[in-house]
Amino acid sequence: MVEALEAGFYRIFRFNPCVAVHELRMRMRGWRPFVVLLAYAAVASSAAVLAWMPLALEQHRFGPRAMEIGRSTFVALAHTQLTLILLIVPAYAAGAVTMEREKRTLEMLRATLVTPSDIVTGKLFVILAFGLVLLITSVPVASWCILLGGVAPEEIFYVYSYLFSVAFFGAALGMLYSARMRRSMGAIVAAYGTLITISVLSFIIPMIIAEALLGGVSSNPTLGVEVAFWVVLAFSAVAAWMVFLIARAVAARVLARGRRWTPTGLGLAISLGLLAVAVLASGPLVRAVSRLSITAFVILNPYAALAALMEGDIASLVVHGAPGGGHAPTGLQFELWAVATAIFLLLAVALWGGATTAFSRRHE
Amino acid sequence: MIELRGLTKRFGNLVAVNDLSFRIERGDAFGFVGPNGAGKTTTIKMLATLLSPDGGGANVNGHDVVKDPEAVRACVGYMPDFFGVYDDMKVWEYLDFFAAAYRVPAPKRPDLIRDVLELTDLSERSEEYVDALSRGMKQRLCLAKTLVHDPEVLLLDEPASGLDPRARIEIRELLQELVKMDKTILISSHILPELSELCNKIGIIEGGKLVLAGDVKEISAQLAGGLRLIIRLGNRIEEACGFLADYPSIASAQLGEDGAVECVYNGAEGDQHSILTALVQAGFQVQSFSEEATNLETLYMRLTRGVGS
Ligand SMILES: Nc1ncnc2c1ncn2[C@@H]1O[C@H](COP(=O)(O)OP(=O)(O)OP(=O)(O)O)[C@@H](O)[C@H]1O
Ligand SMILES: [Mg+2]
Numbered sequence: 024m025v026e027a028l029e030a031g032f033y034r035i036f037r038f039n040p041c042v043a044v045h046e047l048r049m050r051m052r053g054w055r056p057f058v059v060l061l062a063y064a065a066v067a068s069s070a071a072v073l074a075w076m077p078l079a080l081e082q083h084r085f086g087p088r089a090m091e092i093g094r095s096t097f098v099a100l101a102h103t104q105l106t107l108i109l110l111i112v113p114a115y116a117a118g119a120v121t122m123e124r125e126k127r128t129l130e131m132l133r134a135t136l137v138t139p140s141d142i143v144t145g146k147l148f149v150i151l152a153f154g155l156v157l158l159i160t161s162v163p164v165a166s167w168c169i170l171l172g173g174v175a176p177e178e179i180f181y182v183y184s185y186l187f188s189v190a191f192f193g194a195a196l197g198m199l200y201s202a203r204m205r206r207s208m209g210a211i212v213a214a215y216g217t218l219i220t221i222s223v224l225s226f227i228i229p230m231i232i233a234e235a236l237l238g239g240v241s242s243n244p245t246l247g248v249e250v251a252f253w254v255v256l257a258f259s260a261v262a263a264w265m266v267f268l269i270a271r272a273v274a275a276r277v278l279a280r281g282r283r284w285t286p287t288g289l290g291l292a293i294s295l296g297l298l299a300v301a302v303l304a305s306g307p308l309v310r311a312v313s314r315l316s317i318t319a320f321v322i323l324n325p326y327a328a329l330a331a332l333m334e335g336d337i338a339s340l341v342v343h344g345a346p347g348g349g350h351a352p353t354g355l356q357f358e359l360w361a362v363a364t365a366i367f368l369l370l371a372v373a374l375w376g377g378a379t380t381a382f383s384r385r386h387e
Numbered sequence: 388m389i390e391l392r393g394l395t396k397r398f399g400n401l402v403a404v405n406d407l408s409f410r411i412e413r414g415d416a417f418g419f420v421g422p423n424g425a426g427k428t429t430t431i432k433m434l435a436t437l438l439s440p441d442g443g444g445a446n447v448n449g450h451d452v453v454k455d456p457e458a459v460r461a462c463v464g465y466m467p468d469f470f471g472v473y474d475d476m477k478v479w480e481y482l483d484f485f486a487a488a489y490r491v492p493a494p495k496r497p498d499l500i501r502d503v504l505e506l507t508d509l510s511e512r513s514e515e516y517v518d519a520l521s522r523g524m525k526q527r528l529c530l531a532k533t534l535v536h537d538p539e540v541l542l543l544d545e546p547a548s549g550l551d552p553r554a555r556i557e558i559r560e561l562l563q564e565l566v567k568m569d570k571t572i573l574i575s576s577h578i579l580p581e582l583s584e585l586c587n588k589i590g591i592i593e594g595g596k597l598v599l600a601g602d603v604k605e606i607s608a609q610l611a612g613g614l615r616l617i618i619r620l621g622n623r624i625e626e627a628c629g630f631l632a633d634y635p636s637i638a639s640a641q642l643g644e645d646g647a648v649e650c651v652y653n654g655a656e657g658d659q660h661s662i663l664t665a666l667v668q669a670g671f672q673v674q675s676f677s678e679e680a681t682n683l684e685t686l687y688m689r690l691t692r693g694v695g696s
Binding site: 039042048049052053127128131132133136386387 | 469471474
């Protein structure tokens with residue numbers, strides 16, 4: 024029974040889970056994971072308590088602001104968690120393969136029937152599972168924020184799934200460097216360096232463009248239909264290519280071997296079909312994008328995206344270039360969540376593929 | 388069965404393995420000998436599909452190492468020259484992991500692991516952590532790991548390096564056991580006597596080239612007739628060296644470091660005196676004339692002298 028399941032799993036996904044199982048055994052053994060877990064929970068909840076305390080003390084004087092308490096506490100909790108995730112997950116991933124290189128265990132592993140994707144994907148998933156466990160430890164604190172008021176239950180889902188997409192992105196980025204480089208130290212430094220560069224550039228470039236070319240951040244113009252058209256076209260082309268690659272790979276695994284044209288044909292058909300749907304839907308899409316302000320690209324900064332996701336006035340400033348009062352309209356929050364999460368997930372998938380390719384090209 | 392056809396590997400300008408061709412039949416134990424940097428590890432890595440050749444090719448059990456690496460890996464057990472072990476892992480978990488990596492179905496693994504632990508004399512240690520094992524035990528564990536998918540071909544890169552004499556003997560006995568199991572084995576080493584007892588075939592590599600390959604018995608038999616003569620002279624040493632090299636029953640003559648002429652005699656047994664007579668007649672002042680039995684070790688020293696350095 025187990026054997027049949029295992030064989031079936033292997034046949035469909037061509038994935039040998041032995042590296043994942045082994046990684047799980049090694050990473051979850053002993054006291055280290057619990058110390059990290061405990062530290063994570065302690066830092067995240069103390070940040071929440073520190074944000075809550077002064078507000079709670081003030082509450083006696085400003086009764087009507089009671090609504091804000093839960094919200095501010097939740098904002099502090101989310102930002103602290105983002106920082107912790109960005110610190111922990113890329114470092115774990117960056118050491119995953121290089122550590123085996125340093126200990127000279129990788130060569131023997133590569134001489135077995137394990138594939139580069141078994142190794143990279145297996146290790147990535149275990150790190151991701153650990154990231155998920157870290158996030159889950161703080162869910163009780165988030166629920167407490169709901170009780171304090173000012174936080175909607177679906178917001179918890181938005182924020183946690185967004186944090187998970189950032190964790191996936193960080194893990195895939197670390198894994199890419201781990202697959203390419205020889206030393207763990209170098210890979211960790213490179214991963215942090217890339218994260219910092221992305222954060223800084225995604226913040227500065229939209230500002231510079233807005234300031235220098237478009238007459239200042241204060242006016243914060245929107246993209247306009249023409250730019251929006253090209254943006255949508257470029258994104259569709261990239262998306263169609265990725266869909267083609269994925270569909271072809273899946274088709275090649277599911278279909279019988281030998282007939283080599285079928286996976287390519289199927290991939291092409293699916294990809295072109297989706298592209299056609301995209302073309303049909305491009306009118307509203309282009310219109311939506313054209314209303315975006317130039318600073319919307321700041322969403323590539325993980326902190327800016329989180330801030331926009333949770334705070335309405337930031338959101339409308341960033342997206343539509345005009346500060347709107349109060350909380351974000353629910354529609355806008357959903358859009359922001361979808362876009363930010365999708366961007367980080369897509370980047371993560373691309374980096375994951377890149378890590379697998381880099382690993383298979385490298386000789387030990 | 389292992390077959391090399393003009394296998395070549397370059398690292399920049401350095402030709403690490405140069406046009407290597409030989410065959411190892413099923414059931415053979417092939418000793419692959421050469422000094423440091425000769426290209427043994429590079430050759431073995433190409434056979435284990437960890438490095439791609441720059442020229443020529445190789446087959447393992449009929450599978451091409453470049454075209455069908457997966458089939459090659461499935462039938463090869465590879466033990467690297469340097470390796471590490473995972474921390475926080477028990478002996479049986481280590482073997483279970485490698486069995487899974489070779490896609491041995493889960494229900495079959497416990498029996499296989501028990502067998503290889505017994506073979507490598509590690510049965511009592513199966514619950515111990517691998518990083519706590521001694522060097523010799525780690526080496527045996529690594530050998531156990533190469534056997535866990537029951538491969539027909541074993542590629543062992545210096546399996547006894549860094550071990551004390553007792554552990555070396557244990558490894559050798561274990562290898563003898565494997566030879567009896569009708570596996571095709573390639574063992575590298577830079578110590579020849581260690582292999583000459585274990586292997587039925589020997590290949591000597593130097594500077595990436597095969598210097599000599601063949602049956603251990605044949606090579607030994609060839610050498611049994613070949614005696615080493617050490618001749619000390621009072622004068623005209625260089626000239627005597629040339630004279631001896633041209634002499635019909637002498638295969639080669641060289642000037643040794645201590646000023647004596649060393650030559651390999653392959654004439655009839657008991658006829659060495661004719662050389663002495665010829666030397667004296669030619670007017671050389673012979674001070675001493677002695678012979679030394681040759682063995683594989685001295686042959687190895689002679690064949691690989693100075694080529695690499
Ligand atoms: N990755 C590499 N890059 C550059 N040169 C290499 C590399 N690997 C090996 N070499 C060179 O190739 C030559 C052959 O090395 P190899 O390791 O195959 O020798 P060896 O016979 O195994 O020696 P030893 O007995 O020391 O293990 C050496 O000169 C070595 O410096
Ligand atoms: Mg070597």
